[in-house]
Each structure stands twice: as structure tokens, then as C-alpha cells.
Amino acid sequence: MTRADMIVVILAVALLPFLYITYWGPSQQGDALHVMVDGKETMAVSLHEDKHITVQGSLGNSVIDVHEGKARFVSSPCRGKQCVHTGWLGQGGEFAACLPNRVSIAVIAEEQRYDSIVF
Amino acid sequence: MTALFFKSTREDHRIAWLAALAITLHIVESALPSPIPGVKPGLATIITIIALIQFGWSTAAWVNLLRVLVGSVLVGSFLSPTFILSLVGALSSILVLRLASWLPGRGFGPIGYSVLAALAHMAGQFYTAYLLFIPHAALFHLLPVLMTAAVVFGIISGFLAHLILDRLSVR
Numbered sequence: 093m094t095r096a097d098m099i100v101v102i103l104a105v106a107l108l109p110f111l112y113i114t115y116w117g118p119s120q121q122g123d124a125l126h127v128m129v130d131g132k133e134t135m136a137v138s139l140h141e142d143k144h145i146t147v148q149g150s151l152g153n154s155v156i157d158v159h160e161g162k163a164r165f166v167s168s169p170c171r172g173k174q175c176v177h178t179g180w181l182g183q184g185g186e187f188a189a190c191l192p193n194r195v196s197i198a199v200i201a202e203e204q205r206y207d208s209i210v211f
Numbered sequence: 212m213t214a215l216f217f218k219s220t221r222e223d224h225r226i227a228w229l230a231a232l233a234i235t236l237h238i239v240e241s242a243l244p245s246p247i248p249g250v251k252p253g254l255a256t257i258i259t260i261i262a263l264i265q266f267g268w269s270t271a272a273w274v275n276l277l278r279v280l281v282g283s284v285l286v287g288s289f290l291s292p293t294f295i296l297s298l299v300g301a302l303s304s305i306l307v308l309r310l311a312s313w314l315p316g317r318g319f320g321p322i323g324y325s326v327l328a329a330l331a332h333m334a335g336q337f338y339t340a341y342l343l344f345i346p347h348a349a350l351f352h353l354l355p356v357l358m359t360a361a362v363v364f365g366i367i368s369g370f371l372a373h374l375i376l377d378r379l380s381v382r
Contacts, residue, residue: 094320
């Protein structure tokens with residue numbers, strides 16, 4: 093086997109788990125968005141109506157945008173902006189959190205993309 | 212009556228011999244039962260790879276296309292959807308082998324070529340099936356299984372081609 097052969101075989105084998113996860117992994121378009129502040133659920137909104145939500149957290153206001161079945165953090169008073177960089181969430185079980193501001197959002201669907209997430 | 216004579220070169224004869232071998236494998240394989248539709252070992256790849264390494268790309272391309280054409284006539288699938296998928300698969304793999312054979316340095320050996328050809332064959336067939344015959348997103352659920360088969364059979368065919376090429380060079 094030449095080196096090029098090895099690389100092709102390794103890449104081909106590595107492609108397979110990726111395909112299984114992409115096409116066999118459970119995923120479903122989310123229906124609702126749960127907003128949690130300080131670990132307690134404070135709001136549940138439908139993902140099917142576009143709106144802006146402003147949530148009072150421990151640092152200040154987090155702004156969440158709901159648009160065409162997806163949601164994201166638009167702005168947050170925290171420093172890292174992890175929550176904003178998480179981007180759009182649309183599938184059941186997807187989750188974004190602003191830990192400094194203690195605000196998190198989770199997409200709810202009949203079938204969840206993930207059972208649980210550990211940070 | 213005047214007799215028609217075709218001038219045939221050594222190269223033509225070689226292509227004919229190799230194509231005959233590939234067609235034989237193709238037909239033997241079509242008689243084997245398949246657990247999943249669309250999953251076949253593709254043993255004729257062995258001949259394509261040997262042709263590519265021993266005689267160059269154009270011989271390999273001729274052998275592969277003749278194999279699809281004659282094989283389908285003999286099996287009875289000529290111009291059927293099976294034939295179209297088979298043809299697209301052969302064209303895709305030949306195209307990828309052309310690109311792969313341009314790799315400088317030591318380049319690819321039989322296993323690399325075979326895996327690339329198998330992946331291209333399956334991907335070409337899959338998207339053709341999706342576009343022409345079953346334009347439904349559910350078809351993509353089959354893709355992981357089909358690609359797994361392509362990788363496994365690509366490695367096996369490549370290994371067999373490697374063994375045969377070893378014997379050929381000893382001679």
C-alpha cells in the first residue's frame with residue numbers, strides 16, 4: 093500500500109460514522125422554545141411565530157430572536173457572548189445558554205435531538 | 212459480396228480479453244443473491260484496476276464501459292433503470308480514476324484506486340437514483356449502508372487486484 097492508499101482508506105472509513113450520524117441520527121424540527129432564567133423555566137413560546145423576546149437575567153437583558161421556526165440569542169450583557177455565537181437553534185433538544193446572565197433557551201420537539209448534554 | 216475487415220490492434224485484443232473477464236465476473240455476480248438492493252461486491256472492479264495499473268487509463272475506461280454495455284445485454288437489463296445506474300456508476304468511477312491517476316509521486320496502488328472507484332460508483336449511482344427514480348428524502352437513510360458496502364467491497368476488490376498484480380509481475 094502506498095501512502096496515498098492509506099490516506100484514502102482512512103478517509104473513506106472515517107466518512108462512514110459521519111454518514112450514520114447525519115442520516116440516522118434522530119432529529120426533528122422544533123415546535124416550541126423554552127426560556128429558562130436561573131434554572132427555572134420562565135417562558136415557553138411557539139417557534140412558529142416570529143418575535144423578539146427580552147429576558148431579564150442576573151446581569152441585564154438578553155435578547156432572543158424567534159424567526160421561521162428557529163431561535164437565537166441576538167444580544168447578551170455577558171462578556172464571552174458564547175450564547176450569541178451558538179447561532180440558530182431549530183431542532184428538538186438544541187440548547188444555548190448564557191451562563192453569566194443565567195439565561196438559557198432550549199428547543200422542544202416531540203423527538204429530542206439529544207437526551208442530555210453535559211458541560 | 213465483399214468481406215469486411217477491421218484492422219484490430221494489439222491494444223484492441225487486450226481490451227477485448229480484459230472486457231471478457233470483467234463481463235464474466237459481472238454475470239457471475241448478477242446470479243448471486245443480494246441482501247440489500249443495490250449492494251453488490253462489484254468484483255469487475257478488479258479487472259478495471261488491473262487494466263488501469265498495467266495498461267493505463269484508456270484501457271481501463273474501455274474495459275469498464277464495454278463491461279456495462281455487454282453485461283447488461285447478456286443479463287437482460289439493457290436500457291433499464293439498472294443499466295442507467297450501472298452506466299452512471301461506471302462513468303463516475305472512471306472519471307475519478309482519471310483524476311486519481313494524475314497524482315504525482317508514487318501515487319495510488321490498487322487498494323486506493325479501488326476504494327476511490329467504489330465510492331465514486333456508489334455516489335454517482337445514488338444521486339442518479341435520487342434525481343431520476345426516487346426523489347424522496349427518505350432515500351438518504353440508505354446512504355450510510357450503501358457507502359459502508361462500497362468501502363468494504365472497495366477494499367476487498369483492491370486487495371484481490373493487488374494479489375493478482377503481484378502474481379503478474381512475478382512472471
